[in-house]
Amino acid sequence: MRVRRLPRDPGPAAWNRLLEDPAPANRLEASITADWLVIGAGYAGLAAAHRLSKEAPGARIVVLDAVRVGDGPAGRNSGFMIDLPHDLTSDDYGGALEGDIAQTKDNRQGIAHAAAMAQEYGLSTEAFTLSGKINGAATAKGAAHNTDFAKHLSAMDEPFELLDSQQMQDITGTPFYQSGLFTPGSAMIQPAMFVRGVAAGLASNRVTIHENSPVISLERKGDWVARTPKGQVTAPRVIMAVNGHLNSFGY
Ligand SMILES: Cc1cc2nc3c(=O)[nH]c(=O)nc-3n(C[C@H](O)[C@H](O)[C@H](O)COP(=O)(O)OP(=O)(O)OC[C@H]3O[C@@H](n4cnc5c(N)ncnc54)[C@H](O)[C@@H]3O)c2cc1C
Known part of the structure; x- marks a missing residue:
C-alpha cells in the first residue's frame, strides 16, 4: 500500500525552537532489518519503543518519523x-x-x-x-x-x-x-523537551530512530516492508503510531 498523504513540513515548532538545535537528522539511507518497526515518533511511538526495549530485551527496534522529533504534534501542543x-x-x-x-x-x-x-x-x-x-x-x-x-x-x-x-x-x-x-x-x-529527551534516552538503549524518513509505502511480503525515499526497513512486526495519518495508510 502506497501511503496516500505524508505529514507536510510543519514549519517551526515554537517549543522546539526554544531548545538548542538538534544534531543533524539520522535519515534512513539503507536497507535494514529489525525485530520491531515503530512508525511515528510522537508520544505513542516513543512509549511503544520504550516498552519494547524493556519487554523484548535484545530485540532490534527501529523507529521512523517523517519529521524531526519535537516538530510533530507531540512537540507542539499545550503540554x-x-x-x-x-x-x-x-x-x-x-x-x-x-x-x-x-x-x-x-x-x-x-x-x-x-x-x-x-x-x-x-x-x-x-x-x-x-x-x-x-x-x-x-x-x-x-x-x-x-x-x-x-x-x-x-x-x-x-x-x-x-x-x-x-x-x-x-x-x-x-x-x-x-x-x-x-x-x-x-x-x-515542555512538549518538545520531553519528546526529544525521551528519544535521546531511547537512542542510547538499542533503539534506532530515523527522522526525516517518511514511510511512503508499507507492504506485507512475509515480513512487513516499509519504504522511505532513500531506504527500507523489513520487520516481522510493525506498530503504527501515526495518529490521524493512519487513514493515509489505508486503515
Ligand atoms: C495545538 C495543540 C495543542 C494540544 N494540546 C494538548 C494538551 O495540552 N494535552 C494533550 O493531551 N494533548 C494535546 N494535544 C494533542 C496531542 O498533541 C496529541 O494527542 C498527541 O501528539 C498524539 O500523540 P501521538 O503519538 O498519537 O501522535 P503524534 O504526536 O501526531 O505523532 C505521530 C507521528 O507520526 C509521524 N508520521 C505520520 N505519518 C508518517 C509516515 N508516513 N511516516 C513516518 N512518520 C509518520 C508524524 O510525523 C508524527 O510525528 C494538542 C494538539 C495540538 C495540535
Missing part, C-alpha cells in the same frame, strides 16, 4: 497531561460514573509511564513535572462550571480544592480570576 476527563458526566447514569473512573485510570497509567521515562532518562522538571492543575474561572459562568465539576469529582471520590478570588490572586498575581479548581493529578510538560 497538559491531564488525568481527569475534560467533561465529567458522572451522574451514575448509564454507567457514566464507571466510564469516567475507567478513563481517569487509563490517563493515569499514561502519566505514570511518562513519569517513569522522565525519571529513567534524567529529564528536568521543566521537561516533565507532576504539577496538578488549576482551572481558573474569570466569569460567573466559569465559576459555576467549576462548582459543577467539583460535584462530579466528589461522586468519583477524587480530591480537589476550590480556590476563591483572593487565593487565585495570591497564586497568579492578578485579580482576573473569580475562582479556581485545583486537582492534583495532572502533569505539565
